[in-house]
Amino acid sequence: MNQDKQTRQTKKTTIYDLAELAGTSASAVSAVLNGNWKKRRISSQLADRITRLAEEQGYALNMQASLLRREKSKIIGMIVPKYDNRYFGSIVETFETMARERGLFPIITCTRRDPELEIEAARTMLSYQVEWLVATGATDPDRISDICAASGVRSLNLDLPGSRAPSVISDNFAGARELTRRVLTNCERKLGRVEPLLFVGGRGGDHNTSERVRGFRAAHAEMGLEVSENHILTCGYAPEKAEIALEALAEKEGSLTPGMFVNSTISLEGVMRWIKRSRHYDARPPVVGCFDWDPFVALLGDDIEMVRQDVPSMLNAVFDIIDQGTSKQPLIEIPPLFMGRG
Amino acid sequence: MNQDKQTRQTKKTTIYDLAELAGTSASAVSAVLNGNWKKRRISSQLADRITRLAEEQGYALNMQASLLRREKSKIIGMIVPKYDNRYFGSIVETFETMARERGLFPIITCTRRDPELEIEAARTMLSYQVEWLVATGATDPDRISDICAASGVRSLNLDLPGSRAPSVISDNFAGARELTRRVLTNCERKLGRVEPLLFVGGRGGDHNTSERVRGFRAAHAEMGLEVSENHILTCGYAPEKAEIALEALAEKEGSLTPGMFVNSTISLEGVMRWIKRSRHYDARPPVVGCFDWDPFVALLGDDIEMVRQDVPSMLNAVFDIIDQGTSKQPLIEIPPLFMGRG
DNA sequence: CTTCGTTGCTCAATCGATGAAGCAAGAATT
DNA sequence: AATTCTTGCTTCATCGATTGAGCAACGAAG
Structure with missing residues (x-):
C-alpha cells in the first residue's frame, strides 16, 4: 500500500495512508491538516510528525471528499460572454482576486454569448455546489436566476x-448622454458646427443598448438636434456586423454623418476597419465616441472619446452584496469614468 | 423532508429524496439519471417517472459526491498569467471550447505573473482532482510539473x-527572425536605408524572450548589421517598464533608432505612449514590429508589422498530447502567423 | 413439477474527510 | 482512597452517488 510511494505513486495519498505511516488515526490526521488540532487536543509532537509526513508524501487534500462532508463549498461561479476585450478581461481578473481575498474559490466559464451554453454552464456550476453565481452579460439572466433559485443558490447579474x-451595471444612460455631449462638442470644435451622430453597435433588445440609445437621444435633444431612426444601427456586437451596417447605410444615403457613437470596442473594431477600407472619411476623419475603453484605441487618434466602465467599483458592489448576503436595492448603477482625450 | 420542496427549499434534492418520492431505491434513481438504466435493467416506465420527478424537483447532481466515487474527475486545469491581451484571451477561450468538446470540465485561474500564486493555484487545482494541468506562461514551469508529478497528475507547459x-510554444526564433527581416525591409523602403533596430520588452531570463533576441540578432547578422548591447531592452512586460527604458535610453544616447522590435502588445502599449508623449518621433514615425497581435494595433498606422501566435494550432497540439496521454517530443514549436500590413 | 433464464429491481460497501461522542490513562482534588 | 478533571487520542456515522452482488417473481423448458 505504501510501496507505490517508493516507486513514484499511482494512487494519491489519503489521510488514511498518513495515519498508517504515523501510527495514528485518520481523524487525528484530518484535525492536524486542517488546522484545528488545538481544539481537538492533539499533542504538538503528533501534529509535527503528521505535518512532516504529509509534506514528505506530497499529500494533497481531496476537495471532493472534503466538500461533500462540509456544509459550505466556498466556491463561487461566474459566467462571462467573451475574453476578447479589456472590459470582460478586467472583470474576470478583479473577480478572481476579490474572491480569493475572501477565501472563496472562483470558477469562471466563458459562454461565447451562446444562450444554450449559458444555461448548461449554470447547471454545471450548480453541480459543483457553487454558493453564488454571477451572471455577467447574460442573454437571459432571469432564466439563470430561476435555475439557481430552484437549487437554493443565490445569484447576481453583472x-x-x-x-x-440583484444587478450591478454601469449607469448607461448618464454615461451615454455625457459621451454624446462630448462627441458633439468635439464635432463643433473640429468642424465648426454640430451635426447629429450615428449610433453603431449593440443589440436593440438589450437593456444596456437601449439605455445608451436613450442617453444618446437625450444629449441630442438638449442641443436641439434631431436623431433619425435610420441612424441608430443596433446591429449586434460582432465587428463584421458593424461593417455591414455601415456599408448598407453608406450605400443608401450616399454620405455619412461626420461623427459617431460606437457601442463597444468590439464594434469599434469593425467601424475602424470599414472606415479604413471604404475611404469614406479620407478627407476628414470622423469624430468618434466609444462606450468602452481600450489602451490602443486611446492611441488611435486624438478624436476618439471613450467611457471606461468602472470595473473595480462594480465588483466592489458585487462583493458587498455577497458579503452581506443580500442587497437592499435590486439595481445598482455605477457611473462610468471619462478618459478624456490625450 | 419533502415539504421544504413545497415551501421553496432550503436543502438540495438528492437521489434519496427522489427515490422516496418515486417509491424506489436511490440506486435505481442513480442508474436512471446517469443514463445507464438499460444496462441495469430498469424498466422504461420507472425511468420515465424518475426523470420527470427529477425535472419537477429541479434536481442537480452533486458533483462532489459523484467525483468522490468515480475514478476519473474529467476536470482539466489551466493557469494563465493575465487576461489583458488578445493572446491569452484567445488561449483561454479556445481551451474551454476544446475541453468541453471532449467532455472535460475546464477550470482556469489567473495568477497575475505572481510565482507564489502560481504554486498555490497549482496545489488548489490538485485538490480539485484535475486530471491534467496546463501551465500557461508560468514563471517556474518545472516547479509546477514537480508538484503535479508528486500527485500523479500529468502536466503540460504552454x-x-x-x-x-511536454511544452507547446511558438517558434520564437523563426518568428522573431522573420519579423525582424520584415521590419528591416520596411525600414529600407521608408527611409531609403537599413539601420539596426531596438529590441523592447520581455524578461531577459525567459525562454521566449531569449529566443526572440536570438532571432532578432540572426536577422541583423544576415544583413551585415551590428546590434548594440544597449539596444536590447528586455525590461519586463509591463507598459510602464517599456516607457522608463525608452526614456532612459533616449536620455543616454540623445537620438533613437528609426525602427524597433517590440516583444508584446503589452510592451507596445508603453512604447506607443512614450512615443506620443516624448515627441521623439514626431518628424518621422518609427518603423515598428510587434511580436503579438491586436486588432487595434493593426489600425494604428501602416508601419506596424505583427506576428500572430497561432493559438488554434497550439491548442490542437496541447489536446493531441492530452488525447494520446503522452507526447513523443518534449518540445513542440508552432510557427506563428504573419499578418502583413493593411 | 422441478430447473433454468430473464426481468426488474434492492442492498450494502465504497470513495476521503470531518467531527461529535466516547474512552483510557494520568493528574488533581476532596 | 475515591472522585473528578484534563489530556490525548480513537471510533464511527455521515455527506451523496456509484456499482457489484444478490434476490424475488415470473415465464419457459425439460
Whole structure:
C-alpha cells in the first residue's frame, strides 16, 4: 500500500495512508491538516510528525471528499460572454482576486454569448455546489436566476440586469448622454458646427443598448438636434456586423454623418476597419465616441472619446452584496469614468 | 423532508429524496439519471417517472459526491498569467471550447505573473482532482510539473517551455527572425536605408524572450548589421517598464533608432505612449514590429508589422498530447502567423 | 413439477474527510 | 482512597452517488 510511494505513486495519498505511516488515526490526521488540532487536543509532537509526513508524501487534500462532508463549498461561479476585450478581461481578473481575498474559490466559464451554453454552464456550476453565481452579460439572466433559485443558490447579474436577482451595471444612460455631449462638442470644435451622430453597435433588445440609445437621444435633444431612426444601427456586437451596417447605410444615403457613437470596442473594431477600407472619411476623419475603453484605441487618434466602465467599483458592489448576503436595492448603477482625450 | 420542496427549499434534492418520492431505491434513481438504466435493467416506465420527478424537483447532481466515487474527475486545469491581451484571451477561450468538446470540465485561474500564486493555484487545482494541468506562461514551469508529478497528475507547459513536462510554444526564433527581416525591409523602403533596430520588452531570463533576441540578432547578422548591447531592452512586460527604458535610453544616447522590435502588445502599449508623449518621433514615425497581435494595433498606422501566435494550432497540439496521454517530443514549436500590413 | 433464464429491481460497501461522542490513562482534588 | 478533571487520542456515522452482488417473481423448458 505504501510501496507505490517508493516507486513514484499511482494512487494519491489519503489521510488514511498518513495515519498508517504515523501510527495514528485518520481523524487525528484530518484535525492536524486542517488546522484545528488545538481544539481537538492533539499533542504538538503528533501534529509535527503528521505535518512532516504529509509534506514528505506530497499529500494533497481531496476537495471532493472534503466538500461533500462540509456544509459550505466556498466556491463561487461566474459566467462571462467573451475574453476578447479589456472590459470582460478586467472583470474576470478583479473577480478572481476579490474572491480569493475572501477565501472563496472562483470558477469562471466563458459562454461565447451562446444562450444554450449559458444555461448548461449554470447547471454545471450548480453541480459543483457553487454558493453564488454571477451572471455577467447574460442573454437571459432571469432564466439563470430561476435555475439557481430552484437549487437554493443565490445569484447576481453583472453588466446586464435581470429582474429576479440583484444587478450591478454601469449607469448607461448618464454615461451615454455625457459621451454624446462630448462627441458633439468635439464635432463643433473640429468642424465648426454640430451635426447629429450615428449610433453603431449593440443589440436593440438589450437593456444596456437601449439605455445608451436613450442617453444618446437625450444629449441630442438638449442641443436641439434631431436623431433619425435610420441612424441608430443596433446591429449586434460582432465587428463584421458593424461593417455591414455601415456599408448598407453608406450605400443608401450616399454620405455619412461626420461623427459617431460606437457601442463597444468590439464594434469599434469593425467601424475602424470599414472606415479604413471604404475611404469614406479620407478627407476628414470622423469624430468618434466609444462606450468602452481600450489602451490602443486611446492611441488611435486624438478624436476618439471613450467611457471606461468602472470595473473595480462594480465588483466592489458585487462583493458587498455577497458579503452581506443580500442587497437592499435590486439595481445598482455605477457611473462610468471619462478618459478624456490625450 | 419533502415539504421544504413545497415551501421553496432550503436543502438540495438528492437521489434519496427522489427515490422516496418515486417509491424506489436511490440506486435505481442513480442508474436512471446517469443514463445507464438499460444496462441495469430498469424498466422504461420507472425511468420515465424518475426523470420527470427529477425535472419537477429541479434536481442537480452533486458533483462532489459523484467525483468522490468515480475514478476519473474529467476536470482539466489551466493557469494563465493575465487576461489583458488578445493572446491569452484567445488561449483561454479556445481551451474551454476544446475541453468541453471532449467532455472535460475546464477550470482556469489567473495568477497575475505572481510565482507564489502560481504554486498555490497549482496545489488548489490538485485538490480539485484535475486530471491534467496546463501551465500557461508560468514563471517556474518545472516547479509546477514537480508538484503535479508528486500527485500523479500529468502536466503540460504552454507558451513558455519547461524541462519536466511536454511544452507547446511558438517558434520564437523563426518568428522573431522573420519579423525582424520584415521590419528591416520596411525600414529600407521608408527611409531609403537599413539601420539596426531596438529590441523592447520581455524578461531577459525567459525562454521566449531569449529566443526572440536570438532571432532578432540572426536577422541583423544576415544583413551585415551590428546590434548594440544597449539596444536590447528586455525590461519586463509591463507598459510602464517599456516607457522608463525608452526614456532612459533616449536620455543616454540623445537620438533613437528609426525602427524597433517590440516583444508584446503589452510592451507596445508603453512604447506607443512614450512615443506620443516624448515627441521623439514626431518628424518621422518609427518603423515598428510587434511580436503579438491586436486588432487595434493593426489600425494604428501602416508601419506596424505583427506576428500572430497561432493559438488554434497550439491548442490542437496541447489536446493531441492530452488525447494520446503522452507526447513523443518534449518540445513542440508552432510557427506563428504573419499578418502583413493593411 | 422441478430447473433454468430473464426481468426488474434492492442492498450494502465504497470513495476521503470531518467531527461529535466516547474512552483510557494520568493528574488533581476532596 | 475515591472522585473528578484534563489530556490525548480513537471510533464511527455521515455527506451523496456509484456499482457489484444478490434476490424475488415470473415465464419457459425439460
